[in-house]
Amino acid sequence: VASCGDLQPQTCLSLTLLDSRLLLVVDTDGKPSLFPDTCPHRGAQLSLGSFDGSKLQCPYHGWEFGLDGRCLYQPAHPDREPPEASSLPSYLLREEYGLVWACLGGNPQNLPKYPDYEDGTGRSLVLEAVPLASSGPRIVENFLDLAHFPFVHAGYLGDPKIAGIDRYGVEVVEGVLRLTEVSVWQPNPGPLATSGGPVSYEYTVSHPYAATLTKTPSDIDGGDLGGFSILLIASPLNEIECLVWRVVTVRDPEVDAEAQRAFNRTIFEQDINVVESQLPQRLPLNLRAEAHQPADAGSLAYRKWLTERGTTYGTVYETD
Ligand code: FES
Ligand SMILES: [Fe+2]
Incomplete structure (x- = not known):
């Protein structure tokens, strides 16, 4: 889905794989994570929101997500801990051959042999x-x-x-x-x-x-x-x-x-x-x-x- 050279710290890359709209997020240390680029709340595109290197914020109702996918904050309910069901799923990533590979299923298969x-x-x-x-x-x-x-x-x-x-x-x-x-x-x-x-x-x-x-x-x-x-x-x-x-x-x-x-x-x-x-x-x-x-x-x-x-x-x- 990307070249390892694209993994600049504190950046987001919006990408598509297998008909899925995805968001590749790189933290301040250069570690990548991959999520759906679709908010679990009402389906807005997360990459239209903001990213500060450790948290993503949805542009629609301001939900905030950590880089483990957990929903950390829902501004409409500042005193309530967001339930687990508000989390973003994250996908498996691997770096090999100078490229970043993603697995969208639950059963990762071998990469091409090179x-x-x-x-x-x-x-x-x-x-x-x-x-x-x-x-x-x-x-x-x-x-x-x-x-x-x-x-x-x-x-x-x-x-x-x-x-x-x-x-x-x-x-x-x-x-x-x-x-x-x-x-x-x-x-x-x-x-x-x-x-x-x-x-x-x-x-x-x-x-x-x-x-x-x-x-x-x-x-x-x-x-x-x-x-x-x-x-x-x-x-x-x-x-x-x-x-x-x-x-x-x-x-x-x-x-x-x-x-x-x-x-x-x-x-x-x-x-x-x-x-x-x-x-x-x-x-x-x-x-x-x-x-x-x-x-x-x-x-x-x-x-x-x-x-x-x-x-x-x-x-x-x-x-x-
Ligand atoms: S759609 Fe993302 S916070 Fe509502
Ligand atoms: Fe050719």
Whole structure:
């Protein structure tokens, strides 16, 4: 729901996740808490009120809440202790991979697996979140899609004259979907490359709205330091709009961070028009709903993986 860098002490951030209007509050020590951005009294938006670093005050009737969610004061009844039922519920938060994660349910599940963030050999950058008008599953599927590189990213990640996609591996190991030995031709396969050539990718999906890509370093493109990984998260505002977060981990600790950010922004901007044009916006899980080509093995496996998990939010299942 946020970048750890957004957690400035004594601030409030109004945000949306899974159709819920939420308020992320950071206390004077930088510790975040997450509440509904809706007063339990008459439903007014708390972020329209005030926050002094330790108490929130609702703009409507002035109820005050502590950062444990307890209602501390109801100005219409200054001598009465507010009952427990006037409290704000708070949600579980966790900081991981440079991002703040929220759980709105009572049963927190594992975060996406992204071991490259921790392995200490590279440098990780949290990119600015980008709003995208499509479902989480459409966005993740685009991230796994190989055959669009030569068209959507012509001159950057592909060339329409060299658009063939070789067969690659698809497997599910311990619940994680993996696309292995993916090889795609790129005009500039790495920092030291002098001509176009193949690059090797591997993808994983361990969460319905997130995926990782890892570029395996190779000699032709700069050796070990040419490798990188990306964790992409489509954080659903609702079923058909997301905020897309990306964490990029580069192996080269000396890398020019601004150049990395700019390059990734350019690539992502190239995807926006096409992904926002896709209909239906929710990902069709009935495999007969759209036509496929062999290069789509990964996206078909992702659709089956979602079906097996029972993921419905952001998907459709049209029967024919
Ligand atoms: S709606 Fe918040 S105090 Fe009444
Ligand atoms: Fe793309």
